[in-house]
Amino acid sequence: MLKPKIICVTGGKGGTGKTLVAVNLAIMFKNQGFKVLLIDGDVENPNTFLLLNAKLENKTEVLYFLPKIIEDKCTKCGLCAENCGTHALLHIKNSYPIPISTVCSGCKLCYKICPTNAIEPDLKVIGWTYTASAFNIDLFLGELKPAEARSAVIVNKLMENLEHSIKTEPEKYDIIVLDTAPGAHCDVEALISGADFVIPVTEPTRFGKLDLLRIIELIDLLKKEYKAIVNRSSLLGYKEKFLKELEEKDIEILGDIPLDEEIVSSYCQGIPLMEKSSKFDRNGAGYKSFEIIFENLIKWGDFSK
Amino acid sequence: MKKIGVISGKGGVGKTSLVASLASIAYKDHDINLIILDCDVDAPNLALILPPKSEEDIVTQDTFTTKKARFLEEKCVNCKQCYDDHFCEFNALNWNESDNIPVIDYLACEGCGACRVLCPEDAFEINPVKSGEIITYETNVGFPLIYGKTKLGSTTSGLLVSEVKQHATDLKEFNDANLIVIDGPPGIGCPVIATVSGLDYIVAITEPTPSGLHDLSRAIEMVNQFNIPFGIVINKADLKSASQKQLNRYIEKAGYEILGRINFDLSIPKAMSYAEPVVDYAPESVASQAINTIYLNLKLILSKL
Numbered sequence: 001m002l003k004p005k006i007i008c009v010t011g012g013k014g015g016t017g018k019t020l021v022a023v024n025l026a027i028m029f030k031n032q033g034f035k036v037l038l039i040d041g042d043v044e045n046p047n048t049f050l051l052l053n054a055k056l057e058n059k060t061e062v063l064y065f066l067p068k069i070i071e072d073k074c075t076k077c078g079l080c081a082e083n084c085g086t087h088a089l090l091h092i093k094n095s096y097p098i099p100i101s102t103v104c105s106g107c108k109l110c111y112k113i114c115p116t117n118a119i120e121p122d123l124k125v126i127g128w129t130y131t132a133s134a135f136n137i138d139l140f141l142g143e144l145k146p147a148e149a150r151s152a153v154i155v156n157k158l159m160e161n162l163e164h165s166i167k168t169e170p171e172k173y174d175i176i177v178l179d180t181a182p183g184a185h186c187d188v189e190a191l192i193s194g195a196d197f198v199i200p201v202t203e204p205t206r207f208g209k210l211d212l213l214r215i216i217e218l219i220d221l222l223k224k225e226y227k228a229i230v231n232r233s234s235l236l237g238y239k240e241k242f243l244k245e246l247e248e249k250d251i252e253i254l255g256d257i258p259l260d261e262e263i264v265s266s267y268c269q270g271i272p273l274m275e276k277s278s279k280f281d282r283n284g285a286g287y288k289s290f291e292i293i294f295e296n297l298i299k300w301g302d303f304s305k
Numbered sequence: 306m307k308k309i310g311v312i313s314g315k316g317g318v319g320k321t322s323l324v325a326s327l328a329s330i331a332y333k334d335h336d337i338n339l340i341i342l343d344c345d346v347d348a349p350n351l352a353l354i355l356p357p358k359s360e361e362d363i364v365t366q367d368t369f370t371t372k373k374a375r376f377l378e379e380k381c382v383n384c385k386q387c388y389d390d391h392f393c394e395f396n397a398l399n400w401n402e403s404d405n406i407p408v409i410d411y412l413a414c415e416g417c418g419a420c421r422v423l424c425p426e427d428a429f430e431i432n433p434v435k436s437g438e439i440i441t442y443e444t445n446v447g448f449p450l451i452y453g454k455t456k457l458g459s460t461t462s463g464l465l466v467s468e469v470k471q472h473a474t475d476l477k478e479f480n481d482a483n484l485i486v487i488d489g490p491p492g493i494g495c496p497v498i499a500t501v502s503g504l505d506y507i508v509a510i511t512e513p514t515p516s517g518l519h520d521l522s523r524a525i526e527m528v529n530q531f532n533i534p535f536g537i538v539i540n541k542a543d544l545k546s547a548s549q550k551q552l553n554r555y556i557e558k559a560g561y562e563i564l565g566r567i568n569f570d571l572s573i574p575k576a577m578s579y580a581e582p583v584v585d586y587a588p589e590s591v592a593s594q595a596i597n598t599i600y601l602n603l604k605l606i607l608s609k610l
Contacts, residue, residue: 012347012348013316013317013348013350014313014315014316014317014318014348014491015315015316015317015318015491016316016317019516042492043494044314044491044492044493044494044497044523045314045315045491045492045493045516045519045520045523047315047515047516047519047520050515050516050519051515051516065394083418083422085372085416085417085418085419085431086417105415105417106394107393107394107395107415107417107418107419108394108419109417109418109419109422109423112392112419112423113422113423144493144494146493146523146524146526146527146530147493147498147526147527147530147531148494149463149494149495149498150495151492151494151495181491181492182316182317182347182348182491182492183345183347183348183462183490183491183492183496184347184348184455184457185347185455185462185496186462187494189412189458193412205574205577205578206350206353206577206578206580207321207348207350207353207577210348210350210353211348211350214347214348214457217457218457218458221457221458222412235574236571236574236575236578238578261545264514264544264545264546265545267514267515267516268514268515268546268547268548269547270515
């Protein structure tokens with residue numbers, strides 16, 4: 001039994017083209033007959049479904065623990081507040097403790113240590129997960145409820161759902177593509193940790209380079225294999241210089257994607273550039289560049305059908 | 306003293322470029338005494354465009370906003386209760402069968418202290434660890450810049466953002482300052498919430514693409530929950546995109562304020578490659594004129610707050 005291979009598309013900097021790459025890689029694998037699952041782990045701003053013009057289904061609440069004080073049982077001893085690592089329980093002498101939801105980490109310590117069982121789990125909705133299908137690829141997507149902070153819980157939920165899917169139907173997918181949020185925080189870290197191959201997407205600017213080096217530091221820390229993609233490579237003619245800089249730092253690349261109006265147009269229409277049924281120019285600069293990237297990716301990962 | 310922040314939801318839409326230019330204009334404005342913060346602690350880039358006047362002036366301070374658990378083997382009696390009773394809600398406590406002891410997953414540990422409190426043998430302790438750095442200096446255009454940078458894998462972005470904001474109040478320049486401008490992180494999660502908390506006004510920048518609009522609406526939903534007034538800047542405002550209409554309709558229908566539109570202008574990436582704010586690199590450019598208008602609009606709004 002073969003486990004599906006997991007590819008994580010990330011980038012450090014925002015707006016470098018992570019989602020564009022993740023969606024088109026998924027589509028190219030599908031074009032070759034692979035069974036593909038795309039997971040949108042940018043739960044703060046999930047955008048894959050827009051690029052795929054996909055209808056989100058199976059909306060499922062992601063619930064998170066918050067302590068609820070049962071006043072009949074509470075002796076106002078203050079043990080819970082004393083031990084709360086994030087000071088999420090406010091206790092004033094001779095009064096009931098007050099939970100502060102914005103700083104609660106959800107560790108459940110208060111619930112576990114209350115000597116009179118006066119704390120019960122009160123579950124609140126912090127976001128949702130969805131599934132969708134479009135262009136013959138499946139999509140798992142997470143969405144953080146605006147003004148909630150604990151995005152990592154939703155990312156973990158997506159990864160649990162993935163694990164469950166692999167366990168119950170190991171043959172269902174050959175390839176899993178993960179799309180991450182910008183940055184290098186815990187959400188990104190969780191997705192990179194779960195991947196076999198990591199693809200940081202960058203752009204040939206000072207910002208792009210600085211953030212690429214930072215995300216590579218994280219990928220190295222997590223001991224993962226990576227190869228980068230340079231998007232908007234034709235911007236102001238910096239391509240050669242930028243590629244040389246990457247080479248000097250021993251950063252291997254899968255390829256580069258030039259500026260191309262068709263990419264913008266595919267993005268805005270919600271039809272992936274590389275979709276075989278689409279009407280985009282097969283000789284266009286963007287299209288060609290994705291073909292090269294895919295060829296290099298297949299070689300790198302030894303993906304065979 | 307007024308505090309404003311620039312956020313976007315979607316990454317890579319021009320937050321940092323806008324902030325650098327607004328800062329440069331503000332510095333030449335005699336009414337304004339400015340402090341500038343970069344709270345994109347995962348990928349702080351503002352320092353690239355606003356470098357220090359002198360390298361010697363850079364002050365770097367380590368932060369210890371993260372806590373991590375440490376296992377004390379000498380106290381452990383191998384009862385396995387920590388693992389069996391699931392002390393850790395973050396799955397950071399695993400069991401090493403061969404040595405019969407718990408193993409802490411350093412990256413997954415949130416330092417909540419549940420293991421420390423619950424272990425009957427006191428075999429865990431919680432210690433602060435280095436979570437990042439706060440860097441302060443006087444920029445080459447004259448005002449102080451403070452930015453934070455997370456230590457990768459420290460799971461602390463939100464707390465570090467709060468620390469950076471706190472740091473500003475300790476500066477000797479703070480008493481004379483009448484404006485703080487913050488370059489925010491992408492997304493709408495924990496670090497963004499920490500960024501916008503306590504601000505007087507928010508600038509939300511976006512671009513007329515489906516994801517730009519989607520992420521803007523989520524950012525606004527978040528901002529509205531905190532009741533902070535905001536205005537919108539549209540970058541790449543002349544992009545050929547079907548989303549133009551939708552974006553305009555969205556803004557008009559809700560009656561949101563537009564601070565300005567910046568048409569696509571190669572002066573912006575060019576300025577970046579010379580590490581200068583665009584208003585200094587190309588003062589007569591379309592982008593610079595638009596940003597000057599935005600500055601004046603912003604100044605007028607702030608004077609009425």
